[in-house]
Amino acid sequence: QLQLQESGPGLVKPSETLSLTCTVSGGSINSNSYYWGWIRQPPGKGLEWIGTIYYSGSTYYNPSLKSRVTMSVDTSKNQFSLRLTSVTAADTAVYFCAALKTSGYCSGGSCSTRFDPWGQGTLVTVSS
Amino acid sequence: EIVLTQSPATLSLSPGERATLSCRASQSLSSYLAWYQQKPGQAPRLLIYDASNRATGIPARFSGSGSGTDFTLTISSLEPEDFAVYYCQQRSHWPWGITFGQGTRLEIK
Numbered sequence: 605q606l607q608l609q610e611s612g613p614g615l616v617k618p619s620e621t622l623s624l625t626c627t628v629s630g631g632s633i634n635s636n637s638y639y640w641g642w643i644r645q646p647p648g649k650g651l652e653w654i655g656t657i658y659y660s661g662s663t664y665y666n667p668s669l670k671s672r673v674t675m676s677v678d679t680s681k682n683q684f685s686l687r688l689t690s691v692t693a694a695d696t697a698v699y700f701c702a703a704l705k706t707s708g709y710c711s712g713g714s715c716s717t718r719f720d721p722w723g724q725g726t727l728v729t730v731s732s
Numbered sequence: 733e734i735v736l737t738q739s740p741a742t743l744s745l746s747p748g749e750r751a752t753l754s755c756r757a758s759q760s761l762s763s764y765l766a767w768y769q770q771k772p773g774q775a776p777r778l779l780i781y782d783a784s785n786r787a788t789g790i791p792a793r794f795s796g797s798g799s800g801t802d803f804t805l806t807i808s809s810l811e812p813e814d815f816a817v818y819y820c821q822q823r824s825h826w827p828w829g830i831t832f833g834q835g836t837r838l839e840i841k
Contacts, residue, residue: 641830651768651776651819653830664828667733700775707782710825711762714734716782717823717830718766722775 606631606638608701608723616695616730622688626701626723633682634659639704640684641719642675644697652697656704657684691730698725734759734824736833744841751807753836755820760800764822767796767805770835771816779818780805807838815840 612624626640633640642654655665657675665673674687688695702719709716735758745751755765763783768776778787780796783803793808807814820833 643832650835651821651832653832656828656830666829667827702775705781706823709764711764712760713825714759714761714764715823715825716764717821718778718781718787719768719776719821720778720781720787722777725775 606703606721608703608721610699610701610723610726612726612728614727614729616691616728617732618692618730619690622686622691622695622728622730624686624699624701624726624728626684626686628682628684628703633677633684634679637705639706640677641702641704642686643700643702643719643722644695645700645725646694646697654686654688654699693730696728696730698727700725733829734761734822734831736820736822736831738818738820738833738836740836741834742837742839744839745810746841747810747812749810751805751810751814751838753805753818753838755798755803755805755833757801757803757822759824761803761822763799765796765798765803766821768819768821769814769816770819776819810838812840814838 607629616622639656641656672689677684702722707716737756739754767780770776784796817835823830
């Protein structure tokens with residue numbers, strides 16, 4: 605079955621760039637059944653969607669982070685990646701990657717979508 | 733941006749009791765809402781999608797209902813392992829975006 609695993613540095617200095625990779629196993633990142641997403645969770649707080657990418661390279665970002673986020677996909681390695689520039693202490697969080705299943709059905713302004721499965725998450729601390 | 737508001741923030745119940753969690757959207761979602769359970773130190777787990785469909789392997793005591801702007805997650809009889817934080821989530825079509833509710837913490841009374 606589909607499994608996802610995050611990797612990357614656990615400590616990033618303020619003003620530098622956070623880079624994480626998610627490796628997909630048990631399935632192909634080229635699947636037209638899935639998008640691929642990043643979600644983060646600051647310590648003790650709720651979930652925040654960062655962005656989503658399709659295997660074709662189409663990207664969708666949270667407007668609050670859009671100016672600092674870049675996502676990419678490497679189909680040869682079955683991986684997708686996140687770059688977040690100019691980080692501050694407010695970017696300290698557990699970062700999750702997840703498969704985003706969408707049926708293609710939309711009604712009005714909303715669409716059928718769910719994250720499943722998720723990676724285990726990786727804590728990234730921004731500190732000098 | 734569609735805002736999801738969950739209530740209550742914290743729900744204190746005993747094992748065996750029925751839990752009712754609410755998620756209200758700022759705009760109609762039709763029936764396109766998902767629910768997740770998160771335990772400490774773990775990734776969220778999908779429970780319900782499209783408002784009322786249980787995900788694979790989810791026990792029958794979990795059920796979802798609602799449409800439009802008001803949605804409910806019900807746990808019919810709480811087991812000890814059900815005490816966790818629960819989130820709702822939606823995806824808007826235009827602009828393309830995903831939001832989560834702020835979560836409901838279900839704690840043992």
